[in-house]
Amino acid sequence: MRRRVTLLYLLAALAGIAGAARVQPELLRLRRAFHLTQADPLENMPPMVAFTTVALGGFRGLLVDALWMRATRLQDEGKYFELVQLAGWITKLQPRFASIWAFHAWNLAYNVSVMLPAPEDRWRWVRHGITLLRDDGLRYNPGSAQLYRELSWLYQHKLGQDMDQAHFFYKRAWAEEMTRALGGERPDFDRLAAAPTDLDVLRATPGAPELLSALDAAGFAPPYDRLLDADPPPEPIASRPADDPAVRALLDFLRARRARQIYRLDPGAMKAVDEAYGPLDWRLPDAHAIYWARQGIPYARSRFDRIQLERSIFQSMANAFLRGRMIDNRELGYFALTPNLALYSRVRQAYLDALAEFPNDDSIQVAFRNFLSDAAMIFYTYNLESRAREIYAELADRFPEVAAADGFEAYLYKQWQEYGRDFSPGQASAFVESALYQSHFWRALGDRDRAAGFARMAQLAWQRYMDIRQDPEFRARTGLPPLEEMDRIARERVREFVEQARAAAAEARAGENPPSP
């Protein structure tokens, strides 16, 4: 009798489980449809996280409190070595609480990093913050627009802006990493997307088996990840031509693999971002800020989320316009960011898109006005006067309150005066460099007086900007490179321009007078 009852209970339990399994997919569908959760239940949760989230029940809160108090105490005592682990535990005990991830990533990247004097130590902590959000936070909260925005912010502000004394170090270190990982400022997205996904597929490329055997013999073990960091490249790579299909396939395989596995970058999504907002320099943090903000947009469920993500995009683009061209001179130990004029139309479009979506948002209006104002100045000083006038016309049309009554020249004069009073580092760099560019441009055209005038203007602006930065820390953080070095870059830029113009003219002449058969 007792056995029968037990059997009955077992059957009832099995029937219950089977019934639950049948209705579960429908419940999940309804949860998605009504946005009851940010994402589907996690199916790949590590056992330790699954255990702690389920088995500890209400005690999780107590444990989190204890860990949080320990983390705060250790941080206060300057003992940082445990903080990565403690942040990992605290966040994983509440894996679906997006604000906790955001707080700890911010704490590591902002609060802990600035406690350390050495730039390389600071950079390690900024990376810890980024890694926590990117690798774990988004893994457990794939539908959290907030976490995409926070990650975008770390790239845009912590790496991209100049609030941290070590910001040049971060930018340079990130650029080096991205150069190794992606192969340069403009990765070939199609090749990365089409790269072999595993070594077996790679081996099918002609010449690949021999290349891999040679690498094995040179001490590089599969999957050859170290190869991307090898400087100079090992003999089996260096001895083959750069366009060797096996070398290209291997490098594409390694780069795509590192982009996906380490940096969580999808080449297809990178291409879409670059097409929509580029051409971007993917060695710079702004490109990554735009990428992560863009990835979060499908998950924005509130106006606030959406506007914040859009803001991340257009602010990063505006920054890329002002400082989106990288000059890294190893020989002279010189690193600088200068304007990327090619981005103008895309940045403008990003603002227009944001305004179309949020027409009454004052902050976007003000940001767009400032961008047009900067752009008019920069184009003018780069001797692209007609473009500058077009931009000014749009500025005057959209924001008549800032336009000068006496027209474009009067506006420029007024702006110069205002700039001189309060340059931002990006504006100062762009202004000085573009004035130097003008100087070399007019010298190349033979107008020495005009050239001297621009050179004097650059000198004055540089001097004035640096004079109000007497505090050594402020000067190191926001100061400009030596004027001579900026002058050399501008000269180089003019030389490139002149060479391109000559080549275009020669081509046009050749077109007019085709060689006789």
Add this chain to the structure above:
Amino acid sequence: MKRAWAIAALTLRAAIRSRVLAALTVLLILASVGLPLTVRGDGTAAGHAQILLSYTLGAAALVLSISSVWSGCAAISQEIRDRQMHLLAVKPVRPLEIWVGKWLGLVAMNALLLAFSGAIVYGLLRWTTRPEALAADERTALDEEILVARAMARPDESEFEAATREAFRRELTEGRMADDARPDEAYRAFRHLRRLQFYGVPPGALREWRIRLPAAPAPDRPIFLRFRFAKSELAPTAVAGQWFIGAGDEVRLTVAGEWPPDAFHSIPMPARPLLGEREIVVAFGNGDPSGAAVFFDPDRGLEILMRAGGFAGNFARAGLLLLVQLAFLSAVGLAAGAVFSMPVASFVSISLVLLMRISGYIGEMAGQRQYFAEAGRAGPGAALADHALRLVFRALKTALAPLELPDALDLLASGRLISWGAVAGAAAVHLALYGGLLAAGSAWVLRRRELGLPS
């Protein structure tokens, strides 16, 4: 004593036979080998070593602490329940010898297990930080700051204390104190303010402190100046300044730089210019162009750290300090087991351990004058309750204060010296004094307790 040793051997043998020792050994191996594989440091070799020391040894200490209390509670209470104690009690063995024998057996078991996990951690540490596995700068940082025993010295405050007392006396005699102010509280506040001034450096000023070195400087070992300060401006920008280190009136070392506020900074300095000196003068010149004043944290914001011994010795002393704690926990468990049944003994022991863990909070509460009145309750009942609570907190503070021990693992992981004096002091208080009291009390109870009651 011979009889106590015999009981200790029996206790140890029983632990081995009941597989407690084997289970604990497996747990310790898992903790010692598994934790370093799963716990993440900050990405530096020093961070890895600190994690290995604090987490792995900490986990071992936690496992052994729980087992010490548990085994201590079970050692006597279970034997009484199972009527095995009768066999022992009717032999010519005194209750004190039974208690001491059991305790020695538990201490021996803990010593064995602690030595075992200590050996694993030490081996792992030496293997993961072997010279060929690290870059030269990482090796140097480890050798000079983590895998070392550094003694610490802070500014001499004796002159400051005398001057403060004198200044306070003047305040009193000149009638500048409010009539209803309590002199002890007023003095605390007065001293606190003057101490902030003692450690503060106005913009453009120079402040000096005398520091008595804990050991003679060795020519080939650097001395570290460790400091942290707050600044009088909210901006977290670095403060420019200069350190002057010397003896008497002679400046022998200067270090100029910029340091961000609220962070700990450590400056290594060559010891050679200070050879032969036992008292040095450390001065800071505040040259910050933005005109911010700086305030060094009075409690731990200005320290001199210098090598006073090797890591192996410090590691051994940390182990001994942990063993003292485990031995004390065993004694607490045994004493509770002698008085109560196993469940009650466990509860009482754990409560006592928790009380020890919150001794800092108890100390703070003992310093408070009002509890109920502060919560808005008034009247004679509240006053009486306040008085009673204060007595309880003070009694607890008096009983628990001597039991406060330095955090051995924290000191070890930060390369701070654990002196033989600290180990001896801990043994004297925890084992000789409190252990002796617990042993005597337990023996007294065991002598009077009726073991043959029908259950």
